Structures are given as structure tokens and as C-alpha cells.
Amino acid sequence: MKINQDYDAIIVGSGMGGMSAGAMLAKDGHKVLILEKAHAPGGCSSSYFRKGYVFESGATTLIGFDEDQPLWKLEHETGIQIPREEITPSMSVWIDGEQLTRYKNREQWIMECVRVFGNEKAQRAFWEEAFKVSDLVWKVSLKNPHFPPQKLSEWGELMTNNNPLDVWVLKYAFQSVADTMKKYGVDTHKFRRFVDEQLMITAQAKSEETPFLFGAAGLTYTNYSNFYVPGGLLEMINAIRSFIQNKGGALHTKEGVEMISREGEQFMVHTKSTRKEKFTYRAPIVISNIPVWNMKDITAGEMSEYFQEEAKDFDEAxxxxxxxxxxxxxxxxxxxxxxxxxxxxxxxxxxxxxxxxxxxxxxxxxxxxxxxxxxxxxxxxxxxxxxxxxxxxxxxxxxxxxxxxxxxxxxxxxxxxxxxxxxxxxxxxxxxxxxxxYRKKGRVGGIPQSMARSLLKWTPHETPFKGLYLCGDTTYPGQGIPGVTLSGINVYSRIKKNHH
Structure with missing residues (x-):
């Protein structure tokens, strides 16, 4: 068995979380190998070719390029230019025979809600609170790469990294979107239907189950810059892929990981290609960008038990x-x-x-x-x-x-x-x-939001096994392209801290 030891880090899965982590590591001079079982890279943020047309993996929007958002940081730090064009308005909602236009301009959007749902004073108060929470959540989440905290020192960082005046926002981790709608007097049947369906796209759960802390960002994403990638989302992945390859890294498609095992301070990653060839790689760092449900099948012993335990809490998706x-x-x-x-x-x-x-x-x-x-x-x-x-x-x-x-x-x-x-x-x-x-049971979109799961109960980026990290939509902060990009950036921050 020939063992390839050319890489500093191996990334399992080429979704946007893994690609972001890979790009950030590559910019620091790490040689990165990304392994993807499917024919095309990108996971759920990709495109595929069928009968002369290019289709996206699913219906999806693209945000995260405004200042203090994850894709802005990715481009800013690496110099990668993701090809894109802004679209405005980003979206229409068709409800009861009426068109509701999701304007980017916040005032215009509030007036559109008033036109369709009435009750100007209450609508304005609700949306102004949502904007305030969402803006802060974006800013704070980028400033706290070691979240959820796993060590005493990281709890300390939370104290020093953040403005104590921002603490007011934490109460919304314990109040649902539905609670907040009641509080502001916008809890009509029609508005709730609108909110529930918007949250299903962004949080995978409805207003009763989604904490307002997450729901605010999920409801206001059309009020940030929304983009279209000409040629399909695969072009976004390809831009990042080129950057990684130019830095000496590689991305192999049609090569699935069959087993990850530990040997001393190193990991052995065993793969099989669609042509049935088998390969083995050795590296001190492995990043999994595949769902937490898939991990127990490609690890053994203690590692497999850990992932079985982690996945147990999230059996519904x-x-x-x-x-x-x-x-x-x-x-x-x-x-x-x-x-x-x-x-x-x-x-x-x-x-x-x-x-x-x-x-x-x-x-x-x-x-x-x-x-x-x-x-x-x-x-x-x-x-x-x-x-x-x-x-x-x-x-x-x-x-x-x-x-x-x-x-x-x-x-x-x-x-x-x-x-x-x-x-x-x-x-x-x-x-x-x-x-x-290849996501277990075809579950896409990560783990649904839930009032029962506290911020600290998210699957963390760092595992108990030194050098093994997790990113993607089944880790904090969850689903959506900006969310998984942030998870990749957070993993990079942890690696930088732990393996200088």
C-alpha cells in the first residue's frame, strides 16, 4: 500500500464549508487536498449538466458579500474574486393571489409589508428590531471564530472580543420568532404564513421553533445584497478551486473517503475512486465537511462512537x-x-x-x-x-x-x-x-432550528481528537452558503490557533 504524505491538511467533501476552510489554509501556505465522492465539486452549492442545460443543485439565493459577512471576509483575506452580479429586487413572494416584492431597501420593504399585511406601526417596529438583531448577529459571528466555546480560554475570549453593550441581543436566543411577532402585534394568520415559509427556506423550521436570534437573519436576508453567479454556482466553487490549486493544493472528484483512522499524531485517510482504485493519504489535519450523520460510518472505535453520540440529538432533518x-x-x-x-x-x-x-x-x-x-x-x-x-x-x-x-x-x-x-x-x-x-438519507439543508437546542449545543468545529475538525451545515451556525462559509473560516481560525 502506497501512502501519499504530500498534504498538510485533508478535507472530506467539497461543499462551501470545506472549500472556504481550504482556501483560508492555502493562503497561509498549507498544501490542501480536498476529496469529493460526487462527479462535480460543491455539494449542495453546485450545478450539474443535463440534456444541454446547467441546473443548480437546488433553488437557492446567494448573500454574504456585504461588509462583516462571511464571503466578504473570504474574498478580503484570500484575494479570490467570486464571479457574480447583484440582483434587485432579489425575490417575490406570491401569497393569496398577491405579489409581495422583497425589496433590498429597508424602508421600501417595510412599506411593502404594510401594503400587504396592514398595521404600519406594528410592522415597522417588528422589522426595525429584526434589522437591528440581524446586523449585530452578522458582525458578532464574524468576530467570534471560536464559537461555541469549548475551552475556558474561549469563554474568556467571548468576554474580551465583544462589546458588553451588545449583550441585549442574547435574550433572543430564548424567544422564538413567534413570541417576537406576538410582542410586536404582527401575529396575524397571513403574516405568520409568510414568515413560516420564509423561515423554512433559511432556518428549516417555522416561527414557533426558530429563536429570533437566528430568525432575524433568516427573515432579513433579502435586505442585504443578493447575487447571481453567471453559469451557475459551480463557477463560485471553481474560482475557489483554482486558488487552492495555484497554491499547490488539489481537489479530486469521484474519490470518496471510506475510512479515517489515527496513527500516532497523524490521520490515515483511505479512499476509493469511482473506477474502484484505492488510495491512502496521511496528514496531521483532517477537516470533515460532510454531515455529522455520515461520520460514524467512515470512522472506527472511539471516533465512531463520538459521532454516533453527536448525531443522536439530530435525528430529524x-x-x-x-x-x-x-x-x-x-x-x-x-x-x-x-x-x-x-x-x-x-x-x-x-x-x-x-x-x-x-x-x-x-x-x-x-x-x-x-x-x-x-x-x-x-x-x-x-x-x-x-x-x-x-x-x-x-x-x-x-x-x-x-x-x-x-x-x-x-x-x-x-x-x-x-x-x-x-x-x-x-x-x-x-x-x-x-x-x-451522498448525504445520509438525502437530508439537505442542515439541522432544523429548535427552541430546545441552546446556542452551546451545536456540534462544535473541534472534535476531542487532536487534528480532526468539522465544518458544514450540521455544525454551528447551520445552513445556507454564508453559514457554511463561516463554519469553514471558524475551522481555519481553530487550526491556526492549535497548530501554529
Whole structure:
């Protein structure tokens, strides 16, 4: 067995958390190897090619480039330039036959809420509080790379790194978004439906379950700069990949990690490629960017027991049903690229508990993603992995019924779609997702927010095994591209501290 010892750090999985950690280490001169089992890098923030079109891994928005946000820091520190164009307004929400436009301008957004939900004084008070909390959360989270604290010294850092005047925000770790809505008098049925569906995209949970500390950022993300990556999110991953390769690192796709074991101060990482070739690498540092649920299967002994224990608390998580559709471009010019469509009150998509669908479209004229005169649409909605894994004989029928229902909703509610000719359509369920990105049970989007889980109960970035670190959406601070980027930056800070 030939052992490759060329690398200072090995990263398992090429999602945005691992890519960010890799880029930060590469800028300091560390030789990094990233191992990815799938055909394309990027995990859930990637693109794939199908029948002449480029589709995104799921319907998704992109923020985090404003000052004090994680992608701003990543670019700032490394000099990487992620190709992007700002889009404004970033999104429309279609609810009860009405279009609610998510303006970036905060005053304009408050007035839009007043137009649709009424009650100006209460709406203004609620949103002003949400902006205040969200701005502070972004600023504070970037300033505290060793969170959640794991050592006495890190508790000390929390005291010295932060302004004592910011402590007021912590009460919102114990108050849900629903509590805060009641407090400000905006808890109407229609507004709650709107808030619940927005939170399902950003927090994977509804207003009762999401602490306002996280929910504020989840509700106001459209009030920061939102971006589109021409050619698809894979181009963002490729920009980071080039940087790492130029610094002597490497990214191998179609090479999955089968086992991580320890040998003295070093880790042995055993892999198998899709061509059935086996490789072994040795390095003092390993960063896992795969979900905590997957880790017990690729570790043994104490390590495996640790991950089994960590994953036990988070046995509930969402999967997704996603559709990729290519149609001719018959959409109104002013239609935003992102649209959240509510079903009729009380309706759900078959074989899901989902009350809304989220649509992300390619930009008109993006000739990498769609040929001239055509557009691609990515549609996502939440689904229970357990249900889709228990279908057996009825799986194909259920999948077709979900697809037909979603297409019918688009024809009724997405402007222009009723006149569109569908050239390509394919549907993926949690089962498909597990085959694509190898996440256990096809769970995507991390761990749902929960009032029962305190800030300190998040899976930490540092494990009890010296040199083994975790990032990605099942660690603090959770899901979304800015969230996982922050987790990668935090892992880098820990490594810098522990392995000077």
C-alpha cells in the first residue's frame, strides 16, 4: 500500500464549508487536498449538466458579500474574486393571489409589508428590531471564530472580543420568532404564513421553533445584497478551486473517503475512486465537511462512537423534492429570479407537508445555463426523507404525482409559466439526493432550528481528537452558503490557533 504524505491538511467533501476552510489554509501556505465522492465539486452549492442545460443543485439565493459577512471576509483575506452580479429586487413572494416584492431597501420593504399585511406601526417596529438583531448577529459571528466555546480560554475570549453593550441581543436566543411577532402585534394568520415559509427556506423550521436570534437573519436576508453567479454556482466553487490549486493544493472528484483512522499524531485517510482504485493519504489535519450523520460510518472505535453520540440529538432533518425544468423564455421582464409561491391556505404538495415551493431561475441571456431564448428553473420544496425511503413499490407513482402537482401550481401561480413550453423536466427526491451528494438519507439543508437546542449545543468545529475538525451545515451556525462559509473560516481560525 502506497501512502501519499504530500498534504498538510485533508478535507472530506467539497461543499462551501470545506472549500472556504481550504482556501483560508492555502493562503497561509498549507498544501490542501480536498476529496469529493460526487462527479462535480460543491455539494449542495453546485450545478450539474443535463440534456444541454446547467441546473443548480437546488433553488437557492446567494448573500454574504456585504461588509462583516462571511464571503466578504473570504474574498478580503484570500484575494479570490467570486464571479457574480447583484440582483434587485432579489425575490417575490406570491401569497393569496398577491405579489409581495422583497425589496433590498429597508424602508421600501417595510412599506411593502404594510401594503400587504396592514398595521404600519406594528410592522415597522417588528422589522426595525429584526434589522437591528440581524446586523449585530452578522458582525458578532464574524468576530467570534471560536464559537461555541469549548475551552475556558474561549469563554474568556467571548468576554474580551465583544462589546458588553451588545449583550441585549442574547435574550433572543430564548424567544422564538413567534413570541417576537406576538410582542410586536404582527401575529396575524397571513403574516405568520409568510414568515413560516420564509423561515423554512433559511432556518428549516417555522416561527414557533426558530429563536429570533437566528430568525432575524433568516427573515432579513433579502435586505442585504443578493447575487447571481453567471453559469451557475459551480463557477463560485471553481474560482475557489483554482486558488487552492495555484497554491499547490488539489481537489479530486469521484474519490470518496471510506475510512479515517489515527496513527500516532497523524490521520490515515483511505479512499476509493469511482473506477474502484484505492488510495491512502496521511496528514496531521483532517477537516470533515460532510454531515455529522455520515461520520460514524467512515470512522472506527472511539471516533465512531463520538459521532454516533453527536448525531443522536439530530435525528430529524428535512430532505427536498427538487425539479429542474428548461422552458422557452416567456416570462415577464420584471419577474425576479427568485420566487416563493404559497399554495392555497391549507393545501400541501402530495407526499410532503410542504405549503410552498421555491423557484430560482437562470438569468435571461445566461448562455452557459440555457441556450438562446431558453431559461432554466430550479424548484425546491421540503419533504420527509423517512417517508420517501419507505415507499417501496409506490415510489415512481408518488414522484410523478408530486411533479405533476408542482407543475400545475407553477402554471397557475408563476407569471408566464402557463405559456411556457417545457423542453426538459426531471424530478429528484431525498432518495435521488442521497445518490447525488451522498448525504445520509438525502437530508439537505442542515439541522432544523429548535427552541430546545441552546446556542452551546451545536456540534462544535473541534472534535476531542487532536487534528480532526468539522465544518458544514450540521455544525454551528447551520445552513445556507454564508453559514457554511463561516463554519469553514471558524475551522481555519481553530487550526491556526492549535497548530501554529
Amino acid at each position: 428535512w430532505g427536498a423534492i427538487t425539479l429542474g425544468i428548461a422552458t422557452d423564455d416567456v416570462y415577464p421582464k420584471e419577474l425576479p429570479l427568485h420566487n416563493q409561491i404559497h399554495l392555497e391556505d391549507g393545501d400541501t404538495i402530495p407526499f410532503t407537508d410542504s405549503d410552498s415551493i421555491f423557484v430560482s431561475m437562470s438569468k435571461p441571456g445566461d448562455s452557459v445555463r440555457a441556450k438562446e431564448g431558453m431559461r432554466t428553473l430550479n424548484i425546491s420544496t421540503h419533504a420527509s426523507p423517512e417517508l420517501w425511503y419507505s415507499m417501496n413499490g409506490s415510489y415512481e407513482t408518488a414522484k410523478q404525482q408530486a411533479e405533476d402537482f408542482i407543475v400545475k401550481v407553477l402554471r397557475e401561480k408563476l407569471p408566464g409559466f402557463a405559456d411556457a413550453q417545457i423542453e426538459v423536466i426531471h424530478t429528484a427526491t431525498p432518495v435521488t439526493w442521497e445518490n447525488w451528494v
